[in-house]
Amino acid sequence: xxxxxxxxxxxxxxxxxxxxxxxxxxxxxxxxxxxxxxxxxxxxxxxxxxxxxxxxxxxxxxxxxxxxxxxxxxxxxxxxxxxxxxxxxxxxxxxxxxxxxxxxxxxxxxxxxxxxxxxxxxxxxxxxxxxxxxxxxxxxxxxxxxxxxxxxxxxxxxxxxxxxxxxxxxxxxxxxxxxxxxxxxxxxxxxxxxxxxxxxxxxxxxxxxxxxxxxxxxxxxxxxxxxxxxxxxxxxxxxxxxxxxxxxxxxxxxxxxxxxxxxxxxxxxxxxxxxxxxxxxxxxxxxxxxxxxxxxxxxxx
Numbered sequence: 453x454x455x456x457x458x459x460x461x462x463x464x465x466x467x468x469x470x471x472x473x474x475x476x477x478x479x480x481x482x483x484x485x486x487x488x489x490x491x492x493x494x495x496x497x498x499x500x501x502x503x504x505x506x507x508x509x510x511x512x513x514x515x516x517x518x519x520x521x522x523x524x525x526x527x528x529x530x531x532x533x534x535x536x537x538x539x540x541x542x543x544x545x546x547x548x549x550x551x552x553x554x555x556x557x558x559x560x561x562x563x564x565x566x567x568x569x570x571x572x573x574x575x576x577x578x579x580x581x582x583x584x585x586x587x588x589x590x591x592x593x594x595x596x597x598x599x600x601x602x603x604x605x606x607x608x609x610x611x612x613x614x615x616x617x618x619x620x621x622x623x624x625x626x627x628x629x630x631x632x633x634x635x636x637x638x639x640x641x642x643x644x645x646x647x648x649x650x651x652x653x654x655x656x657x658x659x660x661x662x663x664x665x666x667x668x669x670x671x672x673x674x675x676x677x678x679x680x681x682x683x684x685x686x687x688x689x690x691x692x693x694x695x696x697x698x699x700x701x702x703x704x705x706x707x708x709x710x711x712x713x714x715x716x717x718x719x720x721x722x723x724x725x726x727x728x729x730x731x732x733x734x735x736x737x738x739x740x741x742x743x744x745x746x747x748x749x750x751x752x753x
Contacts (some may be wrong), residue, residue: 475621482620489574490633495563495640497594509599512592514729516661517600520581521545526606528717528750534580534680538621540578541610545600550609553601562597567642569632578613582632584662628679632665647735654741657734661727663688671742673751676721680743683721690747702739703732705722 474645500506512740513525520542522528525543547553556562561572569582588596615623622628629635645652658664658671668684669672676683682718693711694702701712709717717724730738 478621478624478650480615480617481625482622483625484575485631485634486615486620490568490570490576490669491574492564492568492570494560494637495567495590497563497590497597498558499559499594499596501599505595506598506602509592509595509597511597511729511731513599515726516581516585517545517596519671519723519726520579524606525603526608526611529647530683532678534539534619534678535615537622538613538615540613540655543612544606544608544610545603546603546608547605548605549607551605551607553603553605559597561613562600563593566593567636568638576631576633578615580665581662583635583665584660586636586638587642587656587659589642589656592644593595593642615692620710626693647683647733649736651737651744653734654737654739654744657730657738660677660739664722666722669752673743681721684751685721687748687750688742689745690743691734691749694742695747699739701738702742703735704731706735 453473523543528542531542532540544551564570566585569577573576644656665677667688671688673685673687705711706724707728719725
């Protein structure tokens, strides 16, 4: 009997040892991915200095940037808190103490962050919006950078991204998906359709404003991108409720945060308070594009 218990102990010990070795390997792989250095060709984007371009950049930043970086772009502490996975403070984008604008050595540092998802040293940034911002046209990206550089400096030192060993193991195991830098095409020059009320421009706005991040690649709904929250986003195709809305009802829903049926949008899941800054023409273009999509069933799992 003693020999039996001895062999059981040996087997269990071996299994535990193999498990620890496996976890150690996964931790090493995850840590390596988070610290990998990338190098992409410069985009040579022209950063405008005229008042009209800066004002347009402000308009785009109100919609796309302020939700994560704050109204003054000084960053938000505990922007992402996943408990055992770690925390992320969104960056202070200004030129104040602790600000990205103070650390940058060139305008291309902004381009690398927004279009490629890497910091000035070439290491990955956990900035989910890169999946959308990588598709910003050269003109729009230049205008946004011009505006960000014009924002008054705010002194606010944030703590950046702090992932736990558990998160690194899960990343290596494929449980957290790809990092933004691993997900985008890294185009050097990006064009855009002419601004206006058109299906093409609506498509561009949907692609560059995080719509597919939350509503799924086909816009028929999907899991909320924060893995700590169990939320299925609604279907935006003709298979969903939007198919029964008029253009005015769609615009009013984004402006007021209440659907025609009286459902109040939760800004923690649907950033309507940022999207309400869109112009009528921009919202009309998006509505036109949504109505051009094929009818799809609501995503469930």
